[in-house]
Amino acid sequence: MTALLDVQALCKYYTHKSIWRRQRKVTALAPVSFTLERGETLAIMGETSSGKSTLAKLIAGAENPSSGQLFLNGQPLQRGNFRQRCQHIRMVFQDSDASLNPQLTIGQQLAEPLLFNTDMNTEQRREAIAQVLKKVGLLPEHASFYPHMLATGQQQRVSIARAVMLDPQIIVADEALAALDPSVRSQIINLLMDLQKDMGISYIFVSHSPEIVKHVADKILILHRGKMIEFGATQTLFEQPQQQYTKLLLQVPAAANN
């Protein structure tokens, strides 16, 4: 069967200018290949600068790869085809406050993907926005609020509403839970899991937290200095990691086990 997402030898170099004006090539991501199935959750883990955000951005189309290809349902995802990419793969960022426009109401921000990607009229958009706000545990009235009028958890719900607006197949969440306090984080995790059940969404989570990963992920991909050093089922990696680096990354702090 065709995988939902087939990542083939995806690779990213950046060129840094040194003080001597020589160009230095930095491998942010060495060729990485893996597949993701429908309704599955993949966690990308690794220490700082290991290439996690680079991989997330390449999948979401926020950066172009230096080489390699992505296939969605067997079809190649075209570089620069933003309409195709944003309908099927959406991204949620860590800082919802920064990713929401302070000048626009929540309704105006949720209308944007509909304006660019659908032929809905004003009334249809209003109805779709009311529905998506309810879906993420907010009220239709929140459409007239500005971001600063909402608490952090509510802002993250708006970011999730914006991500699910076009009924995507994959949501890429780059540390989307890291800035939230523990009780709000649990609520957002439950919301994401409920949306996955209802809409069949697949998630790709960039995370530093073994507790969250153990709870939500079906598979884990481990990056070390831009290289994928381990990939497998969550339980297998927690119980039988092949690498010491993986073992250290997946160590759940003792307090979290109590």
Ligand SMILES: Nc1ncnc2c1ncn2[C@@H]1O[C@H](COP(=O)(O)OP(=O)(O)OP(=O)(O)O)[C@@H](O)[C@H]1O
């Ligand atoms: N736009 C860019 N220009 C130049 N180098 C970059 C750029 N983005 C990332 N890099 C480099 O690529 C490497 C991987 O960065 P990346 O942000 O993907 O790591 P990360 O694992 O997400 O780190 P963190 O956990 O700190 O967010 C780093 O060495 C970084 O300096």
